[in-house]
Amino acid sequence: MRKRLAGIVALAAAALTAQTGDAAADCTLPVGIAYPISIDWGKPIAETALWVADMINEAGGVDGCRVDPILRDTQADPRVGVDAARALVDLDGVQLLIGAVASGVTIPIVTSVTVPAGVMQISCCSSTTRLTTIAAEGGTKGLFFRTFATTKVQAAVAAKRAQEAGYESITILYKNDDWGQDIAALAAQMFEGAGIEVRARVAINDAQPSYRAEVVQALGTRPDALYLALYPKEGIAVVREWISLGGTTQMIGANSLKSDEFREAVGGQFLGDFVGTDMSTPRVGSATAFVDAYTARFGSAPSGPGLPNSFDAAAIALLAYHAAGREATGAEIAAKVAMITDPAGEKIDGDVEGFRRAMALLSEGRSISFQGATGAVTFDQYGDVSAPAVFWRFAEDGAIEEAQYVTLEEVTEFIASVE
Incomplete structure (x- = not known):
C-alpha cells in the first residue's frame, strides 16, 4: 500500500511542478481532488483526473493559470472523506472539488462541507438517488454535478x-x-x-x-x-x-x-x-478516442470502474473554471457548466488541442459541446446524467x-x- 500511495503522490507532485505548455508559471489555482487512492480501484480514478489537469495545463491552464491539483485520500470512509474535503476547502482554499466516489462519502461532503462553503463539487461515480432528492429539495444550491448515472x-x-x-x-x-x-x-x-x-x-x-x-x-x-x-x-x-x-x-x-x-x-x-x-459509454468516436489515449498514457486499456466518468468530470469542471475566470467562486464555476455542455455549441474533443480550442472559444464567451469519454454529457436540473x-x-x-x-x-x- 505504501508503494501505491507513494506512486500517486509522486504523480500529483509531477502535475504541480512540471513546466507544461503555456500555463503561466507564476500563477496557480488550487483544485481539490478527493478520491480513495489507498484502495486498488480508487487509484486509477484519481490518476485519470490528474491526467486531465496535466492536459489542461499543457493547453494553457485555467484562465492562464496552472492548475495545482491537491489530492487527498478519502479511503472510501465518510469521516475520512469529510476531513479531507474540509482540509481542501478550509486550508487549501479550493473553489472546486472533484470527488468523491462512494455515495456515502459524497453526501456528507456535499451537505456539510462544499455547499455550506459555496464550493462547486463534481463526482465521477456517486450514484445514489438520495443526491437527486437533496438537489430537488434545494440542498445542493446548484453546486453539485455527477457524470455517473443514478x-x-x-x-x-x-x-x-x-x-x-x-x-x-x-x-x-x-x-x-x-x-x-x-x-x-x-x-x-x-x-x-x-x-x-x-x-x-x-x-x-x-x-x-x-x-x-x-x-x-x-x-x-x-x-x-x-x-x-x-x-x-x-x-x-x-x-x-x-x-x-x-x-x-x-x-x-x-x-x-x-x-x-x-x-x-x-x-x-x-x-x-x-x-x-x-x-x-455510447458507441461514439470520443469514447473510442478516450480508450486509445488512456491506453497510450497508462500502458493498458481502462478496465476499472469510473475511469471515463472521472475523465469527463475533471474536464468539464476545469473548463467551467476557465470560463468563469481565475477569481471565480464555486457558484460562478458551477454556473458555467452549461456553457461546456451546450448541445448547440462547437464540438470539442478531450485532448490537448481540443482543450486549447475550447478555452479560446470560452474566453470569447462562446459555448461548447464537450465530446468526452462518455460522449456528449448533458446534465438535468439536479446535476444528473443518463447513460x-x-x-x-x-x-x-x-x-x-x-x-x-x-x-x-x-x-x-x-x-x-x-x-
Missing part, C-alpha cells in the same frame, strides 16, 4: 439481466450505507416489476470479523441467483463464505465489484457464472470483458415496462 439505472439493468437469464427468484446482499440501501431498494422494485421474486434483502456492515450469519440467512432463502451490491472488501468475504457453504454461482454484481482484487481473492474458477453491470449500460464478465485470462451492450433507449424502455 442507481436506478444500474438496478434496472440488473433486473433486465435476471429476466433474460430466466431467474425466478433472487436474494439481495447489499452494503449497509447510503449507496447500498438505495440500490438494494431500487433493485428489489425492479426485480419484482420484472416478475422475479425477491426472497430477502440482507444488509452487510463494514469491517465485521465474519459474515457467516448473513450468508447463512441468505442461503436459507434458496434463491435462483444472488444480487451483490457490495464493495470488493466485503464482497470478497461474503462470496467466499457463500461459495464455501454451497451457494449458487449464479450471481449478478454491481459495478463496484469490477475489481481485480475481487476476482483474484474469490478465484476466477468460482466466477464463471458471475455477470456484472455498469454504466457504459447506456453494459453487462461484463471476468474472462478466463483475468481480463474484464464486455458481455452485452444495452443502449440508453433499451434501458429507458425496460424501466418503463417494469414501472
Whole structure:
C-alpha cells in the first residue's frame, strides 16, 4: 500500500511542478481532488483526473493559470472523506472539488462541507438517488454535478439481466450505507416489476470479523441467483463464505465489484457464472478516442470502474473554471457548466488541442459541446446524467470483458415496462 500511495503522490507532485505548455508559471489555482487512492480501484480514478489537469495545463491552464491539483485520500470512509474535503476547502482554499466516489462519502461532503462553503463539487461515480432528492429539495444550491448515472439505472439493468437469464427468484446482499440501501431498494422494485421474486434483502456492515450469519440467512432463502451490491472488501468475504457453504454461482454484481482484487481473492474458477453491470459509454468516436489515449498514457486499456466518468468530470469542471475566470467562486464555476455542455455549441474533443480550442472559444464567451469519454454529457436540473449500460464478465485470462451492450433507449424502455 505504501508503494501505491507513494506512486500517486509522486504523480500529483509531477502535475504541480512540471513546466507544461503555456500555463503561466507564476500563477496557480488550487483544485481539490478527493478520491480513495489507498484502495486498488480508487487509484486509477484519481490518476485519470490528474491526467486531465496535466492536459489542461499543457493547453494553457485555467484562465492562464496552472492548475495545482491537491489530492487527498478519502479511503472510501465518510469521516475520512469529510476531513479531507474540509482540509481542501478550509486550508487549501479550493473553489472546486472533484470527488468523491462512494455515495456515502459524497453526501456528507456535499451537505456539510462544499455547499455550506459555496464550493462547486463534481463526482465521477456517486450514484445514489438520495443526491437527486437533496438537489430537488434545494440542498445542493446548484453546486453539485455527477457524470455517473443514478442507481436506478444500474438496478434496472440488473433486473433486465435476471429476466433474460430466466431467474425466478433472487436474494439481495447489499452494503449497509447510503449507496447500498438505495440500490438494494431500487433493485428489489425492479426485480419484482420484472416478475422475479425477491426472497430477502440482507444488509452487510463494514469491517465485521465474519459474515457467516448473513450468508447463512441468505442461503436459507434458496434463491435462483444472488444480487451483490457490495464493495470488493466485503464482497470478497461474503462470496467466499457463500461459495464455501454451497451457494449458487449464479450471481449478478454491481459495478463496484469490477475489481481485480475481487476476482483474484474469490478465484476466477468460482466466477464463471458471475455477470456484472455498469454504466457504459455510447458507441461514439470520443469514447473510442478516450480508450486509445488512456491506453497510450497508462500502458493498458481502462478496465476499472469510473475511469471515463472521472475523465469527463475533471474536464468539464476545469473548463467551467476557465470560463468563469481565475477569481471565480464555486457558484460562478458551477454556473458555467452549461456553457461546456451546450448541445448547440462547437464540438470539442478531450485532448490537448481540443482543450486549447475550447478555452479560446470560452474566453470569447462562446459555448461548447464537450465530446468526452462518455460522449456528449448533458446534465438535468439536479446535476444528473443518463447513460447506456453494459453487462461484463471476468474472462478466463483475468481480463474484464464486455458481455452485452444495452443502449440508453433499451434501458429507458425496460424501466418503463417494469414501472
